Amino acid sequence: MHAEHTSLLAVVIALPLLGALFNGLTGRKLKNDTLVHSVALAAVAIPAVLAWVLFFQLLGMDEHGRALHQTLFPWIHVGSFQIDFGLWLDPLSAVMLLIITNVGALIHLYSIGYMKGDGSYYRYFAYLNLFIFAMLCLVLGDNLVVLFLGWEGVGLASYLLIGFWFEDRANAKAGKKAFITNRVGDFGFALGMFALFVMFGTLTPVGDGGINAQLAANAGAFDSTWIEVAALLLFVGACGKSAQIPLYVWLPDAMAGPTPVSALIHAATMVTAGVYMIARLNGLFFAAEFASSIILYVGAFTALFAATIGLVQNDIKKVLAYSTVSQLGFMFTAMGAGAYAIGVFHLMTHAFFKACLFLGSGSVIAAMHHEQDMRYYGGLRKFMPITHLTFLAATLAIAGFPFMAGFMSKDEILWWAFASERGSTFAYILVLLAAFCTAFYMFRIMWMTFWGEHRGAPEGHGHGDEHEGDDSHDHADDHGHGHGHHGDPVESPWTMTVPLIVLGALSVVGGLLSIPPIFTGHETIHFSLHHWLHPVLANSEVHLAEAYAHSGALEWGLMALSVSVGFAAFLATYLLYKGKDKLYDIFSAKTPGLHNVLWNKWFVDEIYEGALINPLVLFSREGLWRIVDEVVIDGIVNLVADMGKITAINVGRLHSGDLRASAGVMVLGLALIMVAAVAFGIIEVDLSAITSLFEGGDASDGVSSLMGGE
């Protein structure tokens, strides 16, 4: 594929970086919040507009040559390792670009209202811009090294934003947890890159000679074992960034950051990086069948596992966090089943409805004076109609209400998990159960938050108090005072509701971008996401046609099943929670054992603590520090130091400063060299010549023969 050159891409990634630099360097001194958020918003809004320009430029190009390319500068040139800082826009990265810049711009707008009056307003927007820059590097990089730069960059921005209110120790800890957990994944990712470079001699996945093209041309030329190994290593990286089992533990804690951050980074964009990476390297993962089945099951298990935890949590953001982990599991299920376009489709619809849900929760949290415990909500529909409606739209979307965005994409995933030659009935059952749990916990939020009677915080509760079981409560002391203590909750300002309305609308209609073929009778229709991504994924989709060979009746049947599962979940919540305000912990009363397990998140954090962290700390402290470092390493260092010192003191006696001693050492050195030369036979001394010297005769003969040649 020969890509056309463009200069716009550089502008797209440069603006957020400049915004971050401007606010980061001058924001503290300027003390002008209006300027800060204007610059930050412009640094994302302008790229959002440019993204559409670039999109239409792509649209105008021939379907199979849709790619724009720009090389900014040569980056690393070492021998055969040639990496340029290059940007690449094709249908896949264009989808990501549109999501990141547009959703990003909405969330910047929302943040203006949400973060109003925060002491570190400039810092927040600088980090947010930095995140957008890194995320754009991640999706636009034309090789895996630039992608990795962005990958680490978003990790950094995420760390900074999770610990944004770092005065609270718990927040700082959550940031650290996210960063360290991701290191494990990144290690795998780096190893995967090395393996790819060894195999393919390049780290460019796209274009002529890229990894995908090489595999498409001749997959048999590469060792299948190494392909599996590389794919698995890269998937380890994806597990870290996209919060899959076993590296998902950081994401729920990451909710310690400001809520817009949760929406942008920990729901809509960064956490989908793993999904994007797999789609980008679809040729590799298509060739790696074993790795794909691992991805399928990890995804399916994560989807169910996280959803079960979400059933019982009372912190609204915690529920949404586990929901995100679960939804990412759905995406990986699609990737494992070989349905790359569907995975990207769900990534997109999820970005709409999950961003909407998080921003909606942020709106509620702000109205409730930073109370995140849903037990003190209830009946908010009356006070916050816009938030309620948009939240409901997003809930219906994620729960899979027919023809909403989430229905389109999730139902496709269920279908592929069942019907694809890489899927399995078992995986289907897992994600179906996960779909039930999803609908259940979402409607539980609706009942506890928006419907029924308003409960309100009990006397003495609210601001700054410790809540039991709530280790990620929000920054009440820093932030909440502007909202007043008493009175009914009120609807949020327009800067917060406009993004909600836009995202709520997208949650309703976003699914129409890729109507499943079952409704249209065509495998692909012309203006669908599936069709749009086809040039990028073409070589990895061959076998997908077989899935359609199943009868339509089966697909209709499964669809009916998943829809009825959603309704069943709604019904269950209706029976359990309608009008029964105190029954939100019905589980703890009826099945205390199960509740305990779910409430404590299957005790995974405790298991990690006991099985990994404590032994590691113990080993580091007692073994590495006390023995290896203090005894072995320090011992060697001290030994070397002592030896140096002893040498210096002894040799130093020679350096008395006495002129004759100095000259003497020089002569001694000269003499030693001579002796050595004779001893090693470099200079041969003919002793007979010396005697002949004394016996008279020609002296010059004597001298010349004294130093006999070699």
Add this chain to the structure above:
Amino acid sequence: MIPSMDFGLMVPELLLIAAGIVVLLADAFLPREAGKDDPRGDVNDPRGINLGITLVGLLAAGAFIAFGRGDVTGAQETFEGLFIVDRFGDAFKMVALLGTILGVLLSDGWLRNQRLPTGAFYALILFATTGMLYLLSATDMVMVFVGLELMSIPLYCLAAALRWEDRSVEAGVKYLVLGSFATAVMLMGFALLYGFVGIYTGEATTRLDAVVTAVNAASAAGELPGFALLGGVLAMIGLLFKMSAVPFHMWTPDVYEGSPTSITAWMSVSVKAVTAAVLLRIFGGEVLDALHLEGILWVVAALTMFLGNTMALTQDNVKRMLAYSSVAHGGYMLVGVLAASSAGSAAVLFYAAAYTFGNMAAFAVLIYLSRVGYEVETFDDLKGLGTKMPLVGAVMGISMLSLMGIPPLAGFFGKFAIFRAAVTEGYVWLTVIGLLTSAISVAYYLRPIVVMFMSDAPAGTAKATGQAWTVRVALVAAVLVTVGLGLMPGGTLDWALESAQALVAGR
């Protein structure tokens, strides 16, 4: 026959000589300011005329080398092949001139503090620099000798510039005596080589290429006589003395300690760079092997790195510490001389440049902190100054880290280039020794940083004020280049490689 004399090739040297003479003449007519009640005498050259002339001469010489050589790419000879101009020599000339410019800038501050007459001082510097430049163009044993002496004799005088201070006079005398001794040894070596060429080829000549050709031919034929080998050893020892390689380094600590600080700084960098270049020109390539000097140089390099670094550990005088450190750095350059490939020669060139700026920055800090009647000499004198003057402390820190060879500073790439070339040429053990001794060096290079930042300044310590602009310029320039060469070594490494290829191609 009248020899061909192309003075156009000699313009930089002639410019320096002219500047030196002008300084000497102008000095006689310069106004003086009477030093009131100051035993050290009058303020000489208050307007800095001598300094100006000296800098103009140095800059003009440098500019000519940089821009005035025309498009000729190959080597150009004149004076019947006594004098050669090629990219290798020019590159080292640039390094030497830059070192000299920094040295002159530092000398200005020092001279102001000491109230010394500047005319003779600068003239001596200019003449010694001329000697360096001639050495770098020498292709004949006689020229090497003349250049070496032209460089050395002014240095003997400069070492003794503080003539009322015992230490300075002692430095001058020791340098003179031991230096003469080394020169005599070298001359003996040259004489033996001259004799060998005459006997072996039937045509007596002092030209280096003829000597090298004859030695290589004789060695290949197995007819190299012992006295020729002896000649090679002796000739090399003379140069090793100037490199202050162990065991010919005995003069270094005393001379460096006693000499004016700015002269110590300049000697430690420029003389080393020039001598390494001459060693490369004479002994680089197969002649080193033919003369069986490889093993000797190996041992000398290893000893130099080891003893230089270990001896620096126990010094309490910063100048003495830097003197031993400079011995060690000479050892690293010798490793590059051993690996005399184009990569090795380029590494020596880059190393010399990196060392020049890194070391100059350290000395600049010492001079910056000194003031009238108070010289910073021992580690105690540095106590707490980093916290009092963070920028000066930072310069010292950067310079020490560069000398250690910590990335991303110039010194790291110098060491990296040297060791890479050495490993490529098969000197693995020598590289290991080099790395281990580098590790030792960390201990003493960290000391100034520790003292400056982690101990309290004694009561009454004030910020240094009133330094001449020249010292500030030298300080900033040296540290900027040290950082710049580390961040963007690519261009300079390429330049060094091209220059070195000119030398290797000419062999």
